[in-house]
Amino acid sequence: MSSWKNRLRQKIYGWSLERKLIAAFSCFIIVPLILIGGVVSWVYVENNRTTMIDAAVENNKQIIRNIDTSLQPLLRLSMFPIQDATLYPIMRKDYNKATYPLLERGQDFDRVNGLIQSGIMLYSDLIDSVVIYHENSQSIIGRSNREYMNLAYFKETFTQEPFIQKIREARGGFVPIGIHEERLLSARGIPVVSIGRAITDPYTKEDLGFILFNVSVDKLKTLWSDTAFSENTTFYLIDESDRIVHSLIPEEIGQPVSAVLGEDIQYSLDGGINTQINRDTYMISSSSTLTDWKAVTVIPKKDLFSIVYLMMGVLVGTLILLLVLSILISVRIATTIMKPLSVLNSQMKLVSQGQLHISFDTQQQGEIGVINRTVDQMLQEIRGLIERIYVEEEEKRELELNALQSQIRPHFIYNTLNVIKWMAKMQGAAGIEEALQAFSSVMKFTVKKEGHDVTIAEEVEFMENYTKILDFRYFNKFDVTYNIDPAVLDYRTLKFLLQPLVENAVFHGFEGIDYRGSLVISIYEEQGSLIMKVEDNGRGFPEDRQAKKEQDGPQDGFNSIGLENIRNRISLHFGPEYGLWIQRREQGGTIALIRVPIIT
Numbered sequence: 001m002s003s004w005k006n007r008l009r010q011k012i013y014g015w016s017l018e019r020k021l022i023a024a025f026s027c028f029i030i031v032p033l034i035l036i037g038g039v040v041s042w043v044y045v046e047n048n049r050t051t052m053i054d055a056a057v058e059n060n061k062q063i064i065r066n067i068d069t070s071l072q073p074l075l076r077l078s079m080f081p082i083q084d085a086t087l088y089p090i091m092r093k094d095y096n097k098a099t100y101p102l103l104e105r106g107q108d109f110d111r112v113n114g115l116i117q118s119g120i121m122l123y124s125d126l127i128d129s130v131v132i133y134h135e136n137s138q139s140i141i142g143r144s145n146r147e148y149m150n151l152a153y154f155k156e157t158f159t160q161e162p163f164i165q166k167i168r169e170a171r172g173g174f175v176p177i178g179i180h181e182e183r184l185l186s187a188r189g190i191p192v193v194s195i196g197r198a199i200t201d202p203y204t205k206e207d208l209g210f211i212l213f214n215v216s217v218d219k220l221k222t223l224w225s226d227t228a229f230s231e232n233t234t235f236y237l238i239d240e241s242d243r244i245v246h247s248l249i250p251e252e253i254g255q256p257v258s259a260v261l262g263e264d265i266q267y268s269l270d271g272g273i274n275t276q277i278n279r280d281t282y283m284i285s286s287s288s289t290l291t292d293w294k295a296v297t298v299i300p301k302k303d304l305f306s307i308v309y310l311m312m313g314v315l316v317g318t319l320i321l322l323l324v325l326s327i328l329i330s331v332r333i334a335t336t337i338m339k340p341l342s343v344l345n346s347q348m349k350l351v352s353q354g355q356l357h358i359s360f361d362t363q364q365q366g367e368i369g370v371i372n373r374t375v376d377q378m379l380q381e382i383r384g385l386i387e388r389i390y391v392e393e394e395e396k397r398e399l400e401l402n403a404l405q406s407q408i409r410p411h412f413i414y415n416t417l418n419v420i421k422w423m424a425k426m427q428g429a430a431g432i433e434e435a436l437q438a439f440s441s442v443m444k445f446t447v448k449k450e451g452h453d454v455t456i457a458e459e460v461e462f463m464e465n466y467t468k469i470l471d472f473r474y475f476n477k478f479d480v481t482y483n484i485d486p487a488v489l490d491y492r493t494l495k496f497l498l499q500p501l502v503e504n505a506v507f508h509g510f511e512g513i514d515y516r517g518s519l520v521i522s523i524y525e526e527q528g529s530l531i532m533k534v535e536d537n538g539r540g541f542p543e544d545r546q547a548k549k550e551q552d553g554p555q556d557g558f559n560s561i562g563l564e565n566i567r568n569r570i571s572l573h574f575g576p577e578y579g580l581w582i583q584r585r586e587q588g589g590t591i592a593l594i595r596v597p598i599i600t
Helices: 002-013 017-077 087-092 101-119 151-156 162-169 217-223 257-261 306-352 366-407 410-426 432-446 456-473 499-509 544-549 560-574
Strands: 129-134 139-143 174-182 190-200 207-216 234-238 244-246 273-278 281-287 294-300 453-455 478-484 492-494 517-526 529-536 579-584 590-597
Touching: 017 190, 017 207, 017 217, 017 281, 017 294, 017 306, 087 101, 087 129, 087 207, 101 129, 101 139, 162 174, 162 190, 162 207, 174 244, 190 217, 207 217, 217 244, 234 257, 257 294, 306 366, 366 560, 453 456, 456 478, 456 492, 456 499, 456 517, 492 560, 499 517, 499 529, 499 560, 499 590, 560 579, 560 590
Parallel strands: 478 517
Antiparallel strands: 129 139, 129 207, 174 190, 190 207, 234 244, 234 294, 273 281, 281 294, 453 492, 517 529, 529 590, 579 590
């Protein structure tokens, strides 16, 4: 299992960035869509299933409530024979003791029929017919239909019917009677349900007869609205004997419910999902506490959830469409990202191969455009830097060559030889050796070619020999003072930085003065830099701007070329923060100051 995971991980790692982006985008879209779609579908299905079943349960309960509410007036009307002052004495009569029994019974019949029409039938539209039976005379003392009565049925069967026996056994109690055919007052035997009550003397408990209300099944249908939640929904009203009172199929009316819905039917007294008849059907039942009748709704699951299945289909179709669109969008986004990256990668490979003149698309938008512009600017700076380095190296070589060539010029050699000639003429040979020794040291330092830098000690030694020769040249016209910090003697610096400054101070600053010249050479460390300073008390020489103008002037005078050489060499080697500065002294003369970094 672990090796399989490792192989899968390695395979994914080996994918291109474009495939990884497509996979990542797809996962980020597919997983939330599936989760959201699944949760929404489940919530929707459960909510609709519960809502529709609850609606069916409530509809059943409402039908039962409607039936009970409609039968309540009949319960009260069934007490009419006892409560009415006219009807009650008639129910207690014994016509065998009357003088004219037939006449008196006929008169009472008319009187009771009038009471039925005015006192009972007007109070309820639900009643289809009323029968009042007189026990003492064993006859019908009153009925709502005076036009027809099945006399044969009355004499042979009526009082023997099970529901009549049930009324008599209740001894004055309210008795609901389920589906049966009404054949006493109807020639064709219409299906009805009935409400009956035995009439008993409240004092003697003598059985005086009974009253029977018949309600046709057709009138009973008015107590509920259309209960079909779908075209295949079936509603049944079942009586206390488990016989079907109402069904959409006329042939099922009056049939035992077991013959229609099966033997294992069980009812719920408080409604709700009671029994699942089979895997595809729900049976919802509610019972009446007044009549013990049951309202039963049978709903096929496919019809109950048809709208749910439709919505599920729409939702699944929408999810699939969104998934396809998301994958296409992911591919498009990945391609849009990878195309400029691929171009950038190809160009960077060329740059890595040394092709620095590659042009990048700086008009590209977004982060890729920023990278393109940054890399293009970087290449421009690299090309400029390479060009500057090339130029600077060329300038360095030229300046070093010029520095080497310009330090010992023909006029210096000429003057030195003149010094030696005058010394030989005026002083004899004693000073010739010293002058020649100093000149040899200067020439040795000048022609030294190993590297561009020397130690401070070597530079100071060179200046001592050089100023000694100058002192011979000008017949001890100036004094030289060295203020050298011993701590800097081992530091290194560029060659020939001080010689042009000393040359200008002596040749130009001390030229034509009538007092003894003073030259002070100082080298020390200050704020992390090496300071070399040359001070003189001469007549001064031109400022920087004037010196540049005179750089083509007489070489025997002010040496401006040497100063520019110093500045350029310091700038090229150490940067613009270092250099040469020249200023006038307040007491007269000039101060030349060089600042360079410390090199150990």
